[in-house]
Amino acid sequence: MTQQPTESQKRSSLIEDLSTLTGRAFKELDATKTELQEKEKLLNQLASESMEKIKELSKINHDLQDKVGFLLDLSASLNKKNDDLVKSNHELEQQKFHYNKMTVELKEKLDRVISKEKELSMQRDFLAKQVDEKTQDLIKSAKFTVIGELAARLAHDLRNPLSIVKNTMDIMRVKPNMRVEERLQHFTRFDRAVQRMTHQIDDVLNFVKRSDLTLQATSILATLDSSIVGIMIPPSVKIMKPTSDVQINCDSRKLEAVFSNLIINAIQAMDDNGEIKIRLIDLGSSVQLEFEDSGPGISPDILPKIFDPLFTTKQTGTGLGLSICKSIVEQHGGTISVRSQPTVFIIRLPKNISQKYEMSSLYTT
Secondary structure, eight states: OOOOOOHHHHHHHHHHHHHHHHHHHHHHHHHHHHHHHHHHHHHHHHHHHHHHHHHHHHHHHHHHHHHHHHHHHHHHHHHHHHHHHHHHHHHHHHHHHHHHHHHHHHHHHHHHHHHHHHHHHHHHHHHHHHHHHHHHHHHHHHHHHHHHHHHHHHHHHHHHHHHHHHHHHHHHHHOTTOOHHHHHHHHHHHHHHHHHHHHHHHHHHHHHOOOOOOOEEEEHHHHHHHHHHTSOOOTTEEEEOOSSOOEEEEOHHHHHHHHHHHHHHHHHHTTTOEEEEEEEEEOSSEEEEEEEEOSOOOOTTTGGGTTSTTOOSSSSSOSOHHHHHHHHHHHTTOEEEEETTTTEEEEEEESOOHHHHHHHGGGOO
């Protein structure tokens, strides 16, 4: 028969079982505790990492808020600028419209101006043609007037010496047996009348036709002597010549005519009685001649006209003498002027005009 366990054995077995369960439970609790501790560490780690992330996210969020604020400000500024641009664009459109309108108006005005300019150009050409025609007519008229005045004056001036020649010839024809002294007087009158006519005709020819210069080294004193020899000097007229001499390159024949004309004018201005002083001044590259007479002088209102062609205060004469003198002096590259009280004619001439003459002779008519 099987022996039944005793109570003691049962309790002992139960205690063993409980001890085993308790040990197992403690082991499980330790394991759970360890697991919980690990999980707590993990949770703490996760919490710490979460806090870092949160801080980082918070910082990012703060930065984003700043950036969003900057963008909002920028957007507001851009909106304002956009509004300004819209406004400016509107104003520009208005100005463009205004300018386009002005451009159209200016184009119309320009077209009118161009049209008017063409019209004026045609009128100008027409008027220029008329002016040219009128000018040519006036020039022809002026030439005919000068020719007519010159012819009338020449005819008037030649009439008196021709009358002297005619009367002298008539007297000599009527008196073929007159005394020698009387015949010589008539020949003298005849000779003076011929010289007077020759002088007047030469004046006109010299004025009308300008010839080229024949240049050569010339003594001023010799030219003065030649001009004085060809003049009838009244006994009561004294001519004082310069003592020094200068040589210049000139046309002695033409300068002799100038000196003769000035001396004759001086004699006539003094009424054949007085003194003529001729001075010669060496200026280095040029010379200056002065012809001074003791006459009454020249009136101030006449002085500016004295070198004008056909101007004369004499009852006889062509009025060309001083004009021809001026032309000859200027052809030599010099100048001639006059002052009065006393009357002094001043001529300034370069010593050598060969180069100047070679250039200017191209324009000589």
